Amino acid sequence: MKTANEPATKTAQAGAEASIVAKLSTLDRYLAVWILLAMVIGLGLGRVIPGMGDALAKVEIGGISLPIAIGLLVMMYPVLAKVRYDRLDTVTGDKKLMISSLVINWLVGPAVMFALAWIFLPDLPEYRTGLIIVGLARCIAMVIIWNDLACGDREAAAVLVALNSVFQVLAFGLLGWFYLDLLPRWLGLGDGQGLDVSAGHIALNVIVFLGVPLLAGFLTRRLGEKKMGREGYEQRFLPKIGPWALYGLLFTIVILFALQGKTITSQPVDVIRIALPLLAYFAVMFFGTFLLGKGLGMAYDRTATLAFTAAGNNFELAIAVAIATFGVTSGQALSGVVGPLIEVPVLIGLVYVALAWRRKFAPAARGTAATES
DSSP states (O other): OOOTTHHHHHHHHHHHHHHHHHHSOHHHHTHHHHHHHHHHHHHHHHHHSTTHHHHHHHOEETTEEHHHHHHHHHHHHHHHHHOOGGGTHHHHTOHHHHHHHHHIIIIIHHHHHHHHHHHHOTTOHHHHHHHHHHHHSBOSSTHHHHHHHTTOOHHHHHHHHHHHHHHHHHHHHHHHHIIIIIHHHHTTSOOOOOOOOOHHHHHHHHIIIIIHHHHHHHHHHHHHHHHHHHHHIIIIIHHHHTHHHHHHHHHHHHHHHHHTHHHHHHOHHHHHHHHHHHHHHHHHHHHHHHHHHHHTTOOHHHHHHHHHHHHOBOHHHHHHHHHHHHOTTSHHHHHHHHHHHHHHHHHHHHHHHHHHHHTTSOGGGSSOTTTOO
16 A cells, blocks of 8 residues: 655655766766777777787786786775775674575586586587686676675675685686586586696686785775774775776776687677577576575675676686686687676676666665665
């Protein structure tokens, strides 16, 4: 039964949403446009400039692409500087969130990608293997910015990303053996393939793409609050560094697509075939996890965080492993490259979906008490 003041309440909520949009910068408001342009520019550079992809690929340290590393570090630092580290205990004490994240990321996610890879690509073993590797590489970097754009719980994102990082070092190689070698033979799907990747290489990936920006963000907040107080830090300093997260994102996208622009544009049919199971994967993981979080009674911010950490993947690790194991021109490597080609526009679209769903939560259920400010 509708109450007399319900229309006024809805009008007030709509006005609040409109005022929020009005306060967004041009960069934030048209982010989808800038991302699309960055993808087009990257693909164009990789296609038009001979040898650009090869030249960028050679700029690496310890098997990690230096240009991509710089972009991701610039992207993650401002977001991690926003995290209120003194409130992380409110996340670690949320058993529903922690257990759900571990189960979804390390049991459900790899299994879903394995099933979709075999359903969509039964006749293309190289692409299939590449997709399975993408499914094993849980996201520890770009999910930070998707979560922030969707008004997710920053503290929860930091904890879940750190948790994924630990499990990535411990479980990536084991799960690779299980899904690429043992399980196919058990199911009678043919001979399995090994996955030659060391725990040391994965640990280095985690240190570079999470450890460095996490430490920088933590130290920045501690020193910043000590010097100017929490209010001064959050109202004066954070707005100055905030836009750099999106600058880093756009730079990363340009470099990433420039690296493989020629490969992607010269094999459009193969790209489409690889894209189909990826689209299905992102849909299943995001919407399934979002509904799970809401069903468990989580507030919007933690539901969104759970969904984005489940849907995202560590494309840098997946590409590096595929190239190191099967070669830079392999079908496995192409699957890894197509991953971000599909993931970036899909997840930015899901940011808008999540924000639309946010309005369906009661105002009191949009944020946890620990993160409301």
